[in-house]
Amino acid sequence: MELTALFLSRLQFGFTVAFHIIYPSFTIGLAAWLTMLDALHLATRRPTYRLLFDFWLKIFGVAFGLGVVSGVVLAFQFGTNWSELSRMSGPIQGPLLSYETFTAFALEASFFGIMLFGRPRVPPWFYLFSTAMVALGTTLSAFWIMVNNSWMQAPVGYAMENGIFVPTDWFAIIFSPVVWVRFPHMLLAAYLTGAFCVAATGAWYLLRGKFTAEAHVMLRMGLYLAAVLVPVQLFVGHLVGDYVHDRQPVKFAAIEGRWHDEQPAGEVLIALPDPAAETNRYELKIPVLGSIIGSMSLTSKEVGLTSFPPEDRPPVLIPFFAFRIMVGCGLVLLALAWLGSYLSHRNRLAKYRALLWLTFFSFPLPFIATLTGWFTAEVGRQPWTVYGALRTADAVTPFLTTRAALISLLVYCAVYSFIFAFGTFYIYRLLRAGPAGRLVLAPTAATPNRPMSIANEPASPELVAGE
Amino acid sequence: MVMFWVAVLAISMLLYVLLDGFDLGVGMLSGVAGSEPRRHSMMSAVAPIWDGNETWLVVAAVSLFGAFPAVYAILMSAFYLPVLLMLAGLILRGVAFEFRYKTQRMRWLWDVCFSGGSLVAAFMQGVMVGALVEGLPLIDGRYVGGEFGWLSPFAALCGVGLCVGYALLGACWLVKKCEGDVREAAYRLIPHLSVGLLAFLIVVFAYAVLENLPVMHRWIERPYLLVLPATGALAAIAMAVGVIQRQDQIPFTMVVLIFVASFGTLAISFWPYMIPFSITVEQGAAPESSLAFMFWGEGLFVFPLMLIYTTISLSVFKGKIDANSHH
Numbered sequence: 001m002e003l004t005a006l007f008l009s010r011l012q013f014g015f016t017v018a019f020h021i022i023y024p025s026f027t028i029g030l031a032a033w034l035t036m037l038d039a040l041h042l043a044t045r046r047p048t049y050r051l052l053f054d055f056w057l058k059i060f061g062v063a064f065g066l067g068v069v070s071g072v073v074l075a076f077q078f079g080t081n082w083s084e085l086s087r088m089s090g091p092i093q094g095p096l097l098s099y100e101t102f103t104a105f106a107l108e109a110s111f112f113g114i115m116l117f118g119r120p121r122v123p124p125w126f127y128l129f130s131t132a133m134v135a136l137g138t139t140l141s142a143f144w145i146m147v148n149n150s151w152m153q154a155p156v157g158y159a160m161e162n163g164i165f166v167p168t169d170w171f172a173i174i175f176s177p178v179v180w181v182r183f184p185h186m187l188l189a190a191y192l193t194g195a196f197c198v199a200a201t202g203a204w205y206l207l208r209g210k211f212t213a214e215a216h217v218m219l220r221m222g223l224y225l226a227a228v229l230v231p232v233q234l235f236v237g238h239l240v241g242d243y244v245h246d247r248q249p250v251k252f253a254a255i256e257g258r259w260h261d262e263q264p265a266g267e268v269l270i271a272l273p274d275p276a277a278e279t280n281r282y283e284l285k286i287p288v289l290g291s292i293i294g295s296m297s298l299t300s301k302e303v304g305l306t307s308f309p310p311e312d313r314p315p316v317l318i319p320f321f322a323f324r325i326m327v328g329c330g331l332v333l334l335a336l337a338w339l340g341s342y343l344s345h346r347n348r349l350a351k352y353r354a355l356l357w358l359t360f361f362s363f364p365l366p367f368i369a370t371l372t373g374w375f376t377a378e379v380g381r382q383p384w385t386v387y388g389a390l391r392t393a394d395a396v397t398p399f400l401t402t403r404a405a406l407i408s409l410l411v412y413c414a415v416y417s418f419i420f421a422f423g424t425f426y427i428y429r430l431l432r433a434g435p436a437g438r439l440v441l442a443p444t445a446a447t448p449n450r451p452m453s454i455a456n457e458p459a460s461p462e463l464v465a466g467e
Numbered sequence: 468m469v470m471f472w473v474a475v476l477a478i479s480m481l482l483y484v485l486l487d488g489f490d491l492g493v494g495m496l497s498g499v500a501g502s503e504p505r506r507h508s509m510m511s512a513v514a515p516i517w518d519g520n521e522t523w524l525v526v527a528a529v530s531l532f533g534a535f536p537a538v539y540a541i542l543m544s545a546f547y548l549p550v551l552l553m554l555a556g557l558i559l560r561g562v563a564f565e566f567r568y569k570t571q572r573m574r575w576l577w578d579v580c581f582s583g584g585s586l587v588a589a590f591m592q593g594v595m596v597g598a599l600v601e602g603l604p605l606i607d608g609r610y611v612g613g614e615f616g617w618l619s620p621f622a623a624l625c626g627v628g629l630c631v632g633y634a635l636l637g638a639c640w641l642v643k644k645c646e647g648d649v650r651e652a653a654y655r656l657i658p659h660l661s662v663g664l665l666a667f668l669i670v671v672f673a674y675a676v677l678e679n680l681p682v683m684h685r686w687i688e689r690p691y692l693l694v695l696p697a698t699g700a701l702a703a704i705a706m707a708v709g710v711i712q713r714q715d716q717i718p719f720t721m722v723v724l725i726f727v728a729s730f731g732t733l734a735i736s737f738w739p740y741m742i743p744f745s746i747t748v749e750q751g752a753a754p755e756s757s758l759a760f761m762f763w764g765e766g767l768f769v770f771p772l773m774l775i776y777t778t779i780s781l782s783v784f785k786g787k788i789d790a791n792s793h794h
Binding site: 075080100161 | 518521522524525526528529530532533534536537539540541542543544546547548550551554555557558559561562565566608609610611613614753754756757760761764765769770772773776
């Protein structure tokens, strides 16, 4: 593909957003998990819950901090690379994104501080309340992002005035039915990410024969939650598919790998789409299933890509494969969650080391599913930025040079890889040390502004001696 | 409604300049700290608050996006490379902050990132202000100046000027927070930095008045507005007295006054233009329905909460730092 400023800008936005989403999708789930742990501790007074809470709070602090650092760029990127989009849809997207920032800041300003450093100073019920509010805050933050993105997928509640999207009905924008299937889908993805990270950590400790009491709690809670939520997620995912089917038929056709109209339509399980020949190679297809999935009918006609002019079609390969990877991850996780829960229920899980290994290695899958889900949604929306209303080619900064776009992409790649290496290593070290570490003591000079400082530990003994 | 968002934006930007100004300044000064104990004291003086200070940059950016999307689109796209370099500088120095205490062998690298990142970020902010004062070439509400349209001797001068200004803020902060030889070294730097800053401010003000007749008229028509630059001048004198008498609290208060006065002078010179002589506040503002939507939630409730919170976290962290503590 030719390196144009447009292509590089898309790559850069995709890269920085994909990188950023890793951390929020982890922290939203973790915040809910922490709330549950604190509630359980209040109810049962079992010290294990408190120990686990303090342990995961440290990881939450680091992941939250990394999410903030990687998110700063996004506040500027809409303007730097997508100036026409900002100018035209700023009256709608700007307020939505500013609500997101203000929500996150309000959260940091109030309950997050209590959660990190207020344990000795407030009554237990208030501490639980603060934790729940942090969970609510991260959820609200995700909500505004989903409202913003859903508006780009299915724009409503606006009028065009002098080439500007002027909001006429905020109620329609916020309570759009598209928001209310996509937001739960993202929220469940975050909860599942949290659940599998917790379960994988439990499996890891069992395999190493460490912290077995805590490990059992983590494994059990993670897997039980996942056993309930994965099927719900698959159902909600189907509802998301329904909206795509109704409102973005060409994206739906690309995901399905359906080149021509079919009646009744088959369902392509796997294939290698060939955009040049407008057909699939090595296709494995189940007849009629496509109509059932698309319209709950045995006879419906399902529309194919060639019914749309080529300039209105998205690239096929990325949505087609990203979608299948996402669903594949979902099915693997379902099997793991159900089998693991069953064995755990009968207290036999610890004997099946192979399953423990599988659970341990499952932790990247929810991240992969989340990212490929976003690739499906975003690449599938092409060639539009605001679906049906503003083309991506018209949204980019018109005078942006390829050279400038290339420089910025390289700089962001370098800086982000660097943070990622640092963040992953840091979280790994905390996880490896395990919950037996000393209880969190509020460092005297730390404030909620620096969540990462809660996990500060000297790197090595000689460093302490050296200072 | 437009005026409310002008106020929010102005307060956010001013807070950002003051708060991140002193920690960027400390960052630059740490590059010439000389010894590890000194550098450690300097970093401890900003460690608990730098992150919160930077939050105001994001708040200002999204307020601009939400309330003045046309201005946001022009500025961000016109300043493509300066914004990129500023963000890279800010991120690197942020990470360096957390990372320098995790290693000894590589510490020099993080120290370079810390002071270098601070310098680049401060310089780029100054360059952007300078280019804005000079005026951006616009046609039909879009920037047409090209990749390096922002680069000029005057903009570069403003970059240097802001670095000097931030370094002065940083030095005054160190006087306030530190003891021993860090405090002494900062006291010795303050006269040089403040003379540099005042010379720079006079040059910029003279340039703005001479190059732009509307600005000159503004000051001739309303001479009472000169109270702002006069306040700045008085604050400079008070600071000199504070430095001579070694009154640790005074220099920082006075340099803050100088910054507020300069900020006000700049804003008044160009009012009602957001992008001088092409886009006014009214022209740049989002439609009423957008502004009202933001006002009834984040404007009325969240913004005051943020101001209160900033006040509390600064007051929790008052007094001299303990030089022996771990950061």
